[in-house]
Amino acid sequence: MRDHLILLSCLLCFSLGALSCQDKVESDVLARINEYSITEVHFENAFKEYYFRTGRAISANPSTKLSVLNAKFDNYVLATYAEDKKLDKTEAAFQKRGEIERRVLNEEYLNQIILKDIQVSEEELNQYFVRFNTTLKASHLFANDLTSANILYERLKNGESFEKLAKEVFQTPYLANNGGDIGRFTTDEMDIAFEEAAFGLKVGEISKPVPTAQGYSIIKLTDRFTKPILSKNEFAIKKAEIASYVYKKKKELATREHLYNFRDNLEFNSEVFDALWNKMNENYSSAVSKDSEFISGLKSDEILASYKGFEFTLEDFSTEYRFTPLSLINAIEGKDGFENFVIGTALRDYLFKNAKEANLQDQPLIRESVDETFYSYLAQQAIEDLKKSISNTDEELRIAFQKNQE
Missing domain, CATH: 3.10.50.40 (Chitinase A; domain 3)
Structure with a gap:
């Protein structure tokens, strides 16, 4: 509890200091700290996202909205603290930013380009109504x-x-x-x-x-x-719910089809792949720790794999490897597992390059999504940094233990 109070006190002092440098706030800006602003539109989008993520279980009243606004603002306070401490300039932050950009742009490329023509027909709604029964x-x-x-x-x-x-x-x-x-x-x-x-x-x-x-x-x-008897009234009641389900399902099936098609038609250069596998295997500790010197040593214009005119070089692999979460790297088991890993990195590079070519990174909502996700990461890093500055004496720990034991 003491750690929590100290952390909140640090944040309160920091946020008041940061806010004091602002002379005025534009009419549509609800809160601001340094270069971070929460506009009415920004806040409404954040609230809607939270509302639907909670399964519409919250009430859209002023008190709830204020709580969401405060949570959003707290993130910005923490992100600003992280930037002042240069936590956004670390190699880990650079990798996280690259990982986020790829995840957001690749998902949007699928939604806006690959899956844009997906629709649900009346006939499909009737078929799925029968299926649900x-x-x-x-x-x-x-x-x-x-x-x-x-x-x-x-x-x-x-x-x-x-x-x-x-x-x-x-x-x-x-x-x-x-x-x-x-x-x-x-x-x-x-x-x-x-x-x-x-x-x-x-x-x-x-x-x-x-x-x-x-x-x-x-x-x-x-x-x-x-079920032998199905009524039009039942169908009318369930229609919107069924339409939402069918649309999501068709998107998922189409996404899988696209991924399987890439996987099944990706052609490996076996000599380059075998050499890469041996290098990764022989330098396991450097590989799993993403040692910068080791990753730089992987770079080459040799083609590792290709797919319908798309070429995935060793330099492309080294870049994608750098932005791959350690959890995925640690999950690699054997040469077959490494082959699947390379397929995944090649697919990510393929989607990312197509997304960039389509200029999706210039869309305001996509930029905001990348930034907001990265700010959340910085906020978490700030919390971890603040926790390190908090310490308890042996006497404080003894008193806390005595107060809380039953």
């Missing part, structure tokens, strides 16, 4: 990769049973002993690609390997039940 029962066989899934599919075509193959692929006793049975489910309860494939099957029919977020599934539909 339909229960399926299915079995599946799982494989980690497409090659293994295709082998399983060929064995099924040659007469081997789901029951036999399930015993081979599953370690979970129930799945192994029940032919991969996953029970009953309806819309929005399974991976969307799995669900889409299952609803497209007739009872007794078997699908080809379906790529899901986990790997590949071969699905066998064993039962289907649809």
